[in-house]
Amino acid sequence: MAVAAGVVETILAVGSMAAEGSGSTAEIVTGLAVRLPVFTAALLVASRMRQGHSWARTTLTLGLGVVGTASMVVAPIQAVLQGRTPGMVLAEAGPADLVFGASRVVHVTAVLSAVVLMFLPAANRYFRRVHIDRTPGGNGRTLLRRVRIRRSPV
Numbered sequence: 001m002a003v004a005a006g007v008v009e010t011i012l013a014v015g016s017m018a019a020e021g022s023g024s025t026a027e028i029v030t031g032l033a034v035r036l037p038v039f040t041a042a043l044l045v046a047s048r049m050r051q052g053h054s055w056a057r058t059t060l061t062l063g064l065g066v067v068g069t070a071s072m073v074v075a076p077i078q079a080v081l082q083g084r085t086p087g088m089v090l091a092e093a094g095p096a097d098l099v100f101g102a103s104r105v106v107h108v109t110a111v112l113s114a115v116v117l118m119f120l121p122a123a124n125r126y127f128r129r130v131h132i133d134r135t136p137g138g139n140g141r142t143l144l145r146r147v148r149i150r151r152s153p154v
Contacts, residue, residue, distance in 0.1 A: 001110045001113075001114070002042075002064065002107065002110040002111045002113075002114050003039050003042050003043055003046075004110075005103065005106050005107035005110045005111075006035070006038075006039060006042075006107055007039060008103050008106075008107075009100070009103045009104060009107050010031075010032070010035050012096075012099060012100045012103055013031070013100065014028055014031070014032070016096050016100060019096075020096075038068075041063075042060065042063075042064055045059050045060055045063075046060065049118070051130070052126070052127060052130030054127045057118050057119075057123075057127065060114070060115075060118065061115055061118065061119075064111055064114075065111060065112070065114070065115040068111060069108060069111055069112065072104060072107065072108050072111075073108065
């Protein structure tokens, strides 16, 4: 969902820049050259996470959860630091700005929700239970391990 929200946001941004003539072709191409590999990498790492690789969960958390979210909230934070209020921004916004803003809210919400979901108890149990056979001579298949979880008496 987070990657899909990012793709929608990218389409809106490129469409707006092209329609308004506010971005040069080089700026648009540069933006796409950065975003498309990030989206592709996110999907590849997410597929590894789905297979039980805990490094993928950490990579997604740090890469998209921290760095990606920071890149999406820098401009709004700068606007607030310059004394602009949400009311001022909304009063100046056109329809395209409102749609883009809504897509940004959905995107940030999807990323933060994904990070939380990746660390819920059920997800933690999944990563403890799934094990990839990487032993010499192993077949590389996913093995389910029974993990005895000690429960606190409290």
